Amino acid sequence: MWEYNENPASLQNFDGDPEGQKTTLLFDASKRELFTPNSGFKTIHRRLRSTWKINVNRDEITFDRIAQARLLIFGGPREKFTAPEFDAMRSYLNAGGSILLMVGEGGEVKFDTNVNFLLEECGIMINNGQ
Numbered sequence: 001m002w003e004y005n006e007n008p009a010s011l012q013n014f015d016g017d018p019e020g021q022k023t024t025l026l027f028d029a030s031k032r033e034l035f036t037p038n039s040g041f042k043t044i045h046r047r048l049r050s051t052w053k054i055n056v057n058r059d060e061i062t063f064d065r066i067a068q069a070r071l072l073i074f075g076g077p078r079e080k081f082t083a084p085e086f087d088a089m090r091s092y093l094n095a096g097g098s099i100l101l102m103v104g105e106g107g108e109v110k111f112d113t114n115v116n117f118l119l120e121e122c123g124i125m126i127n128n129g130q
Contacts, residue, residue, distance in 0.1 A: 024053045026069035030061060031113065034076030034104065041075060061085040066092050074101045080114045089118060 025048060029036045037045035037056060048054060057065055061081070066072050066088060081089075089099065101115060 022068060022070035023051075024055055024069045025071050025073060026066055027054065027056045027073045027075065028061065028077070029056050029058045031074070031077035031079040031081070033074060034078060035102070036075060061088050063088040063091045066097065067095065069097065072097060072099045074099070074115075076102055076104055077113045077115065081118070086118050090121075 027033075027037050027041070035041050037054060045054060052070075055069070059065065062084070072089070072092065093099065101119070103113070103115065
């Protein structure tokens, strides 16, 4: 699998882990996520764990906790993020990390989260379904 970066010289191969490439998927459970590897993502968790190391974060989001993950996954956060957590995620993205953020119908309002604060910096916004 090849990852695309805006800088063509930075193409990297992420098959396996021959040279210490990141092979960890980090599911967040610190914001009362609707879906976690134990609830809602059981099937995909079973399939992914044969190729990826799967971790779950239940503590405050810090750069040190998420830096080793290839992908940070949010399965429907239902609590607000703090400014330091946004800073950690921003640093993670700037360092080449990837975030998969899923929110259900009703968006930010129904899930009582503030994820649009970070997403709007990237030109993305979760619609509240109105």
